[in-house]
Structures are given as structure tokens and as C-alpha cells.
Amino acid sequence: MAKVDLAQFHRAFFDESNEGLAAMEAALLALDAGSDDGELIHTIFRAAHSIKGGAATFGFADVAAFTHVAESLLEEVRSGRRAIDAATVELLLRSVDVVRVMLERSAAGVPAADAESEALRSALAAMVGGAVAATAGPAKAAAAGVAGWDIAFRPFDYLLKTGNEPLRMFRELAALGSFESVAGLDALPTLAAMDAESAYVSWQLTLHGDIPRAKVDAVFDWVDGDCELTVTERKNELPAAPPVAQPAPAAGTPDAPRAVREVASNPDAQSIRVGTEKIDLLINMVGELVITQSMLSQFADGVDASGLEQFRAGLAMLARNTRELQESVMGIRMLPISHVFNRFPRLVRDLSQKLDKKVSLDLRGETTELDKSVLEKIGDPLVHLVRNAIDHGLESTTRRREAGKNETGTLRLEAFHRGGSIVVEVADDGAGLNRAAIVGKAIERGLLTSGEGLSDDDVSELIFAPGFSTAAATTDLSGRGVGMDVVRRNVNDLGGSVAIRSVAGKGTTFTITLPLTLAIIDGLTASVAGETYIVPLVSIVESVQVQAESVKSVAGGGELFRFRDAWLPIVRISDAFGCAGARRGIGEGIVIVVEGEGARLGLFVDELIGQQQAVVKSLEANYRRVSGISGATILADGSVALIVDIAGLVRQQSRRKAA
Amino acid sequence: MNDAANQAMDATQYLTVNLANEEYGVDILAVREIRGWTPVTRIPQAPSYVLGVLNLRGAIVPVLDLRLRFGLVREEYTATTVTVIVTVAGKNFGVVVDAVSDVVDVDAAAIRPVPDMGTAVDTEYLKGLTSVGERMVLLLDVDRLLQPQDAQMLEAALPALADVKAVA
Incomplete structure (x- = not known):
């Protein structure tokens, strides 16, 4: 059998576990608030169970050991052997936190357990032990002095397709004590009739040693319902527990594995995990499409022949399609x-x-x-x-x-x-x-x-x-x-x-x-000394032509102009960004009144070019942050235009005022 | 046979470019593509040698002029002027040079330290020099071209300035 690199599944495990923890937390809080919905405890149990199983599969032993104790406590609550009280909820909530930290540490490749988790684990274990002593005394007594277990394990033919691997389970059993297996080949079909993905072999397993029943059951937790399983205590000298007791625990946990599958196909979670890089790539491509489309539009504006009518209609369609495509692609990134x-x-x-x-x-x-x-x-x-x-x-x-x-x-x-x-x-x-x-x-x-x-x-x-x-x-x-x-x-x-x-x-x-999104903005394009800048539309209050007479110069070189009943400072883009050869006279250009951080100012530019959607590109990706600039975009001709950071300019302005 | 193999292991390919009548080598593994000169969009508060940014298939990439970086006089851009796009530590930037000329194999053993004088260039940006036939090739340390200390200092200072928000 080919060796599978488990690391590729780690990400999914961590994601799922964190979702599980969130579900546990929400359910615990609902219990804390006095809800008596029986389903809540099942939700909590399922989540803990999935995390434990996953952690064991991927070799995060600390996490598995911790969640195992928490699960034992939950099992007691679920089976009605323990009433859930505020102290239990508190302890479980703390466990959620600890597991979250442990998962983070596991993801970072450092040992997950620390003093805190160990302390909490002991606290949980003490709670579990107490309850067991009180209510499950006979069971415990029966478990003492067990010589071993006989396990008849007959997987249903689809077991392998559920991702379960008998070998892994056998290895787990072998870790518990000395272990023998005898394969039963009675169900094996002829080679011609054999489906390589089906399980045909059954096993008679023997486990020697004083092993608690729970440990044996834990190994088979994941295949419960996908196989015929009979666990019988191995007779030592005397027959210990009556055989009737044996199937009971197996029947007591029927909804655990089923529940796991429910979570996996939970209709509420109609979402898929998509790598952000892939989405970013898609967004990039759509951005390019938008650029191509505006390129075509410009071409259509320039040529005016009657035969172009259809071409124009096609363009209109393209524009609409592009916009729709863009919206749906952006939607992928949107989360509640x-x-x-x-x-x-x-x-x-x-x-x-x-x-x-x-x-x-x-x-x-x-x-x-x-x-x-x-x-x-x-x-x-x-x-x-x-x-x-x-x-x-x-x-x-x-x-x-x-x-x-x-x-x-x-x-x-x-x-x-x-x-x-x-x-x-x-x-x-x-x-x-x-x-x-x-x-x-x-x-x-x-x-x-x-x-x-x-x-x-x-x-x-x-x-x-x-x-x-x-x-x-x-x-x-x-x-x-x-x-x-x-x-x-x-x-x-x-x-x-x-x-x-x-x-x-x-x-x-x-x-x-x-x-709504950081990826696309509506902007007003303005030119200053032949350079093109984009001012985000959301920050714009109004564009006005200001007469030179209505501008007051104040000490320190600042300029103010009257806008409605307020005096606003004028920020010349050419000065802020060092453009040579811009128009100097206020009357020659145009002032865009913008608002950011609760303050207004007038941006002085040479002229306005038009309005367009801008796909925001990062300057930092390859360069660094530039103050007063929030990013860049690509114009229809393929050249780059910078997007003005209004809030940044307002901050600069107020600094200047303070200086 | 073994010696030849060893030599091949130690040799690195360099793209050589011309700049002010001297030949410089750029590690070919850092070179992403070579483009003809196209005008760029100027960016504010950039060092003089950063000409601006260009659109590299949707990514915004800064472009620096190697002549200005080395404190040389910038000449008019001609038909052979090219922008070499290099990738250093995951970041792309363009380097404007007079022309590209050749790809050469340089044996690590044949790289000599740069003497402190004799070139028009600040030796800080050079890894060493080597000979290819009769020609001398100066090997550029591309990692250091776009990491000016001044820019880093400026960036470090910015958040501090932002904190000094005045209350009127």
C-alpha cells in the first residue's frame, strides 16, 4: 500500500477541529444560559469525538489524550449518568480554550501539552473518575482482572471507502497489549468478481492483557455501524461479566460515528474550502477581463460607422457579463x-x-x-x-x-x-x-x-x-x-x-x-501634470471650481477655501506627491472636496478625467507602503495609476496643522 | 570526468548586461523576464533611482534605473534599452539597463573580490568580478539593489509619526 503523506490533510483537520470547537463553545454557552435542548450535548460530544479521532489519526497524541478525557466526561453526561452543572460547563469551556491552543501549537509543530493543559486534564479526569466510582462501580469491578478480549471483526464491503484502514486499527490494538489476528477469507470472491475497493476479509482478533473495555471500543469508534463487531471478554479462570453486557456499550454509542458523518455533510455548512491563492488568481483574471473590456469600449467610442451597431451591442453584453462574473467571483470571498x-x-x-x-x-x-x-x-x-x-x-x-x-x-x-x-x-x-x-x-x-x-x-x-x-x-x-x-x-x-x-x-x-470589499473600488480619475490619480468615490463629497479670490492664504503656507459654511484646507496633489509641472492657479484646476476620518479637505487637481471601477492592486506586494497612496490599479491602456489614500492625506494635514 | 562534473556543479549562469560601457552579471536564476523599455508610472516619496511602477500582467512592479542607482548619468532610452525583471525574496522588480548581451557560465572559483576602486560603481552592490575571455564582468548582488537603508528607516519612522495625531 502506498504511503500517504498525512501532512496534506493536516490543514483540513485543523480547520475542521476549529469549527468543531466553535460548535462546542456555542452549544456550551447555550447550556450555560439554561437551555435544556438534548441535542446540544450530542453536538458537543460529536465535536469532541471528531477532534479526538482526527488527532489520533494524524499523530497529535497530546490533543487526542486531552480530548479523550473530555469526551469521557461528555459521555457520562450524554448517557445521563451525570447532570450538567455550571462547574462542568466552566470546565468544558476551559477545555475548549485549551484544545484550541493545543491545536495551534500542533500546527506550529511544537509539543501541544503544557502545564495548563495537564492541570485541566487532571481536573477533568478527577471529575470523570468520581462519577464512575459513584454510578459505574460494578462495571469498573468487572473490568479489573480482565485477561484479554476476543474480537470478531467483519467489515461491511464498503468500509474501506469510508477512509478507514483496518491495519491502522490493528496497530492501535497491538499498542494496547499482545495481539494476534487470524484473517477469515470465507467471503473472498474469485479474482474476476473482486472489486479492489471492497473489503472481503474478516478477522478474529485476540488481545491479551488487562485492558479496559473502553480502550478497545475506542479503536473501533470510527467503524461503528460499518462492520459487524463482537467483543467478548477472554475467559481467564472464571467467566466474569455476563455476555449480555458486552453489546451494550456498542449499542450505547450508535450515533457517534453517524453523527460524525452528519457533521461532514451538514447542510448548514454549504461551503467549500478554497485556497485563497486560487481565489486571488481568479480575481486577478477577472480584473484583466475588466481591463480588456474597457479597452474595447474605448475603441468603440473612437470609431463611428453604422456597421458597428452589433459590435456595440456585443460590447454591452460583454460589459454586463463581466460585471456579473466579477460579482459572483467576489462573492466567493464573502463570508457572513x-x-x-x-x-x-x-x-x-x-x-x-x-x-x-x-x-x-x-x-x-x-x-x-x-x-x-x-x-x-x-x-x-x-x-x-x-x-x-x-x-x-x-x-x-x-x-x-x-x-x-x-x-x-x-x-x-x-x-x-x-x-x-x-x-x-x-x-x-x-x-x-x-x-x-x-x-x-x-x-x-x-x-x-x-x-x-x-x-x-x-x-x-x-x-x-x-x-x-x-x-x-x-x-x-x-x-x-x-x-x-x-x-x-x-x-x-x-x-x-x-x-x-x-x-x-x-x-x-x-x-x-x-x-464591502477591498478588491474593487469605484473611483474618480483625475490628472495632475500628466499623471493619473484615482480618488475613491466613497470619500468624495463634491467637486468644485474655486475662484482664486475666494482662497485665503494663512501663515505657514497653508491655503483655505470657503465651502458652504466652512473653511477647508486645500491639499495640492502636485505638492503632496511631488508632481512637476502641475497647474498652479486655483482657478485653472478643480478642487475635489473629500472626507476622511471625520474631516474634510479640498484636493486640488488639474482636471477630472472620468469615473471608473478600479481593481485594487497592492504596491506593497513588490515594493513598500507609500504614504498618501492606498494602492494602484491598471488603466485601460495597461499603464498604472495610483489610488489616493484620503484618510492618510487627512492625517498628514492634521499633523501639519499641529506642527 | 569527475572534475568536469564538479566544475559544472560550481558554475553559475549569469545574464550579462551593459551599463555605461561596462558589463555586469546578474544571477540568471533571479531573472524572471526581459522586456523592452516602456514608460512607468512615477511614485511619490521614492528614491531618485526608483523610476516608478509598471504593470507586469496585473502585478504592480517597481522599476529602478541601474545607472541612477550607481550614481551615473542617465542617458536617453534607446531601442536597446531593456528592463530586466528580477525576483528577489519573492518580490519582483525591474532593473533598467542599457542592453543585455550574453549568458555566461561563471565558476565559483573564478570569482574575485572587487577592489575598492577602479569602477564607477559603489562596490556595495557587487558580489565580485570575474573574467570571461578578455572581458571583465562585474557580478551584481541583486538582493541589495532595492533595499536602501533610507527607505527602511523611513518606513520605521512612519507609524511613529501617525501616532502623533494632534487634538485641535
């Missing part, structure tokens, strides 16, 4: 935000216990889809916001009672579409921002000299300042002074923005607005 939201029930539960606050978590819009790359990066900022909301936002139970509110605070996490963006809101019904504390802290930190004349928005802005924190005592939850500025920077890096709305006594709402 529940991937990120799923971690919050646990986080909120742990935090509220730690802080002794009552919090009910309200998750909404979990099916809202986000680009995978956005999704991966939005998790940490959201965790920050949720921690802050529970730590700082929500008041203690006593304070809430005094304020006449419900003792249980509500934390709402909601995702929805608005325009071409995804909005994620983190809202609490706590006390709102403490204006006095924020202003006081800002003065103490030297960010302000006095709080006079500050609008509520200005005060809210303060908490985004680096190193700002109002927590009186630094807890390990929040208040380390890093946080809100990092949240804002991370969100900005994704091309999004963070806004804050706070009502004293009513609560605080953080609103994160994110682009």
Missing part, C-alpha cells in the same frame, strides 16, 4: 460576519463574570456578508470595542439599579448594509461617555488646556487620541491606554471609519463603516 460575531457570546460571558456585571448580548445581522480580508481584520477592533463597552460603558449592577435601569445591561452588536458599505454597530445602554472625566484626563495628559467650548463631538474625538484612557485603575481588560486609537487606525487601514455617538445616561454607540 457571524464568523467574527461567534466569539462574542463567550467573551461577554467571561467578562461579565469577571466584572460582576449582568450583560445580555444582542447579536443582529449575523448573516451580513463581508469580504474575507476585511473580516479577518475587523475581529480585533470589535473585541476592543466590546471590552470597552462592558468595562467602561455599562455600569455596575448597583449603579444601574440606582439609575432606575434594568439591572441587566444590553450590549448590541449589529451588522447591516447601508449604501455600498457595511455598517457594524457596537451599542451599550450604559452611562454614556463621561464628559467631565474625558476632559479632565485630556488636560492631565496635556492634550488640552481647558474643556471650554468643546462640542460633544470634540469630546468624543478625544478618546481616539493615542495613550488616552479614563479608567481609574488599569484592569487587565482595558484601560491600558492602547485601544481606541488602535481601533481607529485598524479600521482606517481597511478603508473604513469609526464614529461615536453617546447620550449621557442612555448609552454609547460605536459605528464602524466598512467598504
Whole structure:
């Protein structure tokens, strides 16, 4: 038999195990919340069982050993021998964490077990042992002094197709004790009738030694239901347990392997794992297609003969097809935000216990889809916001009672579409921002000299300042002074923005607005000194022609112009990016009013060229980050145009103002 | 027989390019493709020798002018001016040279250290020099061409600057 490189399956194992852990966690939390759905414990058991089996197959012995103990405990609960209580849930939740860490370590190729996992394993084992002593005493007694086991194993013909390998199982048995096997060839057909993928051989196996029944059963867990299996205790001097007892455990675990298959073909998980590289390649190709199409469109604009009517119609079709193809391909990358939201029930539960606050978590819009790359990066900022909301936002139970509110605070996490963006809101019904504390802290930190004349928005802005924190005592939850500025920077890096709305006594709402995707943007193309730049359409407020007279020069070389009832700074692209030979007179060019990070400014360019979709390409892939530039794209003529980073320019502008 | 085999093992192929009447060798394993000169898109805040970026089948690839990198005068781009696309540590970049000329086998033993003077080029970017017949070939250390310390320092400084967000 050819040797199979198991490493290629490791990735899939880790992915599946993590999904299993997430399912376990969700089910445990539901149990913790008082749900008595019997299916929950089965879900937890199945997940633990799959992880154990996979870990054993792939040689992650530490993980297998740990999950085995957890599974034993779960088995007791499942079979009704143990009632699930808060302590058990707590222990199992901690096990989920430990297994997650162990899997990470296994993936990194370091030994998975550490002091923590060992300690927890002992705790679990102690729990299991206790229960066994109490309720399963006779069984244990029977197991003592076993001479060995006779096992009749007759695989059904399709066993091999389920991916099970009798040899591997026999090796496992051989590791338990001295082992003999006799193959039964009675079912073997003639060579002509033989199907190479079917199992025909049966075995009579003999295992010598004092081996617990559970260990023997564990070996056959995966083939339960796919074979005829009879395990009989090997008679020593006296017949020990009545033979009736033997099939019972096998019958007691009938839904375990079936459940495993259910998980594998779970209709909810109608998803396939596709390598991101493949998708990226596909996106690249579609990007090229878009470019080709715009090339053709330009050609059609240039030639105006009547015979070209059909050609134009074809082009229109091509344009539509391209767009549709692009949308469906982009869809592959879109994942529901529940991937990120799923971690919050646990986080909120742990935090509220730690802080002794009552919090009910309200998750909404979990099916809202986000680009995978956005999704991966939005998790940490959201965790920050949720921690802050529970730590700082929500008041203690006593304070809430005094304020006449419900003792249980509500934390709402909601995702929805608005325009071409995804909005994620983190809202609490706590006390709102403490204006006095924020202003006081800002003065103490030297960010302000006095709080006079500050609008509520200005005060809210303060908490985004680096190193700002109002927590009186630094807890390990929040208040380390890093946080809100990092949240804002991370969100900005994704091309999004963070806004804050706070009502004293009513609560605080953080609103994160994110682009649907990072891969394609709608942009306005503008030329400066013969160079082409792309300004993302989402940041544009308006384009205006400004008369030279309405521009005020201020000390330090800055220019301001009047837009509606505000004075906005002018940023000349030619100065920001060092383009030689651009138009100097404000009246000769055009000003694009853009908004980023809650501030507006006017971008001065020579002229506007038009609007187009831009497939965003990374500059960093082969070069490095360039400040003021968020990426590049390829124009219809195959040349490269740079995409202006509005938020970056706004930051540069405010730095200049500070300097 | 054995000696010949050993020699073949030690020999590395180099693509030789012409630059200001001197011949330079680029490890052929680093060369991804050779293209005719096409105009590039300038990028802001780049060192003077980085001409800009070009579209290499959908990837954005920076292009540097080897003459400017070595502090030489840039001449007009002609019909023979080429951009050699090289791959170093997974990153691609283009190197503009006057012309490509040859592929030569260079025995590792025949590579001599570069003397500190005598060439117009900063020796920092050279791995060594060797002779091919009567010609002298300077072997380029492509890994170092697009890793200017100044760019790294600038990048290191950027996040710090971003932190200094003023509160009005």
C-alpha cells in the first residue's frame, strides 16, 4: 500500500477541529444560559469525538489524550449518568480554550501539552473518575482482572471507502497489549468478481492483557455501524461479566460515528474550502477581463460607422457579463460576519463574570456578508470595542439599579448594509461617555488646556487620541491606554471609519463603516501634470471650481477655501506627491472636496478625467507602503495609476496643522 | 570526468548586461523576464533611482534605473534599452539597463573580490568580478539593489509619526 503523506490533510483537520470547537463553545454557552435542548450535548460530544479521532489519526497524541478525557466526561453526561452543572460547563469551556491552543501549537509543530493543559486534564479526569466510582462501580469491578478480549471483526464491503484502514486499527490494538489476528477469507470472491475497493476479509482478533473495555471500543469508534463487531471478554479462570453486557456499550454509542458523518455533510455548512491563492488568481483574471473590456469600449467610442451597431451591442453584453462574473467571483470571498460575531457570546460571558456585571448580548445581522480580508481584520477592533463597552460603558449592577435601569445591561452588536458599505454597530445602554472625566484626563495628559467650548463631538474625538484612557485603575481588560486609537487606525487601514455617538445616561454607540470589499473600488480619475490619480468615490463629497479670490492664504503656507459654511484646507496633489509641472492657479484646476476620518479637505487637481471601477492592486506586494497612496490599479491602456489614500492625506494635514 | 562534473556543479549562469560601457552579471536564476523599455508610472516619496511602477500582467512592479542607482548619468532610452525583471525574496522588480548581451557560465572559483576602486560603481552592490575571455564582468548582488537603508528607516519612522495625531 502506498504511503500517504498525512501532512496534506493536516490543514483540513485543523480547520475542521476549529469549527468543531466553535460548535462546542456555542452549544456550551447555550447550556450555560439554561437551555435544556438534548441535542446540544450530542453536538458537543460529536465535536469532541471528531477532534479526538482526527488527532489520533494524524499523530497529535497530546490533543487526542486531552480530548479523550473530555469526551469521557461528555459521555457520562450524554448517557445521563451525570447532570450538567455550571462547574462542568466552566470546565468544558476551559477545555475548549485549551484544545484550541493545543491545536495551534500542533500546527506550529511544537509539543501541544503544557502545564495548563495537564492541570485541566487532571481536573477533568478527577471529575470523570468520581462519577464512575459513584454510578459505574460494578462495571469498573468487572473490568479489573480482565485477561484479554476476543474480537470478531467483519467489515461491511464498503468500509474501506469510508477512509478507514483496518491495519491502522490493528496497530492501535497491538499498542494496547499482545495481539494476534487470524484473517477469515470465507467471503473472498474469485479474482474476476473482486472489486479492489471492497473489503472481503474478516478477522478474529485476540488481545491479551488487562485492558479496559473502553480502550478497545475506542479503536473501533470510527467503524461503528460499518462492520459487524463482537467483543467478548477472554475467559481467564472464571467467566466474569455476563455476555449480555458486552453489546451494550456498542449499542450505547450508535450515533457517534453517524453523527460524525452528519457533521461532514451538514447542510448548514454549504461551503467549500478554497485556497485563497486560487481565489486571488481568479480575481486577478477577472480584473484583466475588466481591463480588456474597457479597452474595447474605448475603441468603440473612437470609431463611428453604422456597421458597428452589433459590435456595440456585443460590447454591452460583454460589459454586463463581466460585471456579473466579477460579482459572483467576489462573492466567493464573502463570508457572513457571524464568523467574527461567534466569539462574542463567550467573551461577554467571561467578562461579565469577571466584572460582576449582568450583560445580555444582542447579536443582529449575523448573516451580513463581508469580504474575507476585511473580516479577518475587523475581529480585533470589535473585541476592543466590546471590552470597552462592558468595562467602561455599562455600569455596575448597583449603579444601574440606582439609575432606575434594568439591572441587566444590553450590549448590541449589529451588522447591516447601508449604501455600498457595511455598517457594524457596537451599542451599550450604559452611562454614556463621561464628559467631565474625558476632559479632565485630556488636560492631565496635556492634550488640552481647558474643556471650554468643546462640542460633544470634540469630546468624543478625544478618546481616539493615542495613550488616552479614563479608567481609574488599569484592569487587565482595558484601560491600558492602547485601544481606541488602535481601533481607529485598524479600521482606517481597511478603508473604513469609526464614529461615536453617546447620550449621557442612555448609552454609547460605536459605528464602524466598512467598504464591502477591498478588491474593487469605484473611483474618480483625475490628472495632475500628466499623471493619473484615482480618488475613491466613497470619500468624495463634491467637486468644485474655486475662484482664486475666494482662497485665503494663512501663515505657514497653508491655503483655505470657503465651502458652504466652512473653511477647508486645500491639499495640492502636485505638492503632496511631488508632481512637476502641475497647474498652479486655483482657478485653472478643480478642487475635489473629500472626507476622511471625520474631516474634510479640498484636493486640488488639474482636471477630472472620468469615473471608473478600479481593481485594487497592492504596491506593497513588490515594493513598500507609500504614504498618501492606498494602492494602484491598471488603466485601460495597461499603464498604472495610483489610488489616493484620503484618510492618510487627512492625517498628514492634521499633523501639519499641529506642527 | 569527475572534475568536469564538479566544475559544472560550481558554475553559475549569469545574464550579462551593459551599463555605461561596462558589463555586469546578474544571477540568471533571479531573472524572471526581459522586456523592452516602456514608460512607468512615477511614485511619490521614492528614491531618485526608483523610476516608478509598471504593470507586469496585473502585478504592480517597481522599476529602478541601474545607472541612477550607481550614481551615473542617465542617458536617453534607446531601442536597446531593456528592463530586466528580477525576483528577489519573492518580490519582483525591474532593473533598467542599457542592453543585455550574453549568458555566461561563471565558476565559483573564478570569482574575485572587487577592489575598492577602479569602477564607477559603489562596490556595495557587487558580489565580485570575474573574467570571461578578455572581458571583465562585474557580478551584481541583486538582493541589495532595492533595499536602501533610507527607505527602511523611513518606513520605521512612519507609524511613529501617525501616532502623533494632534487634538485641535
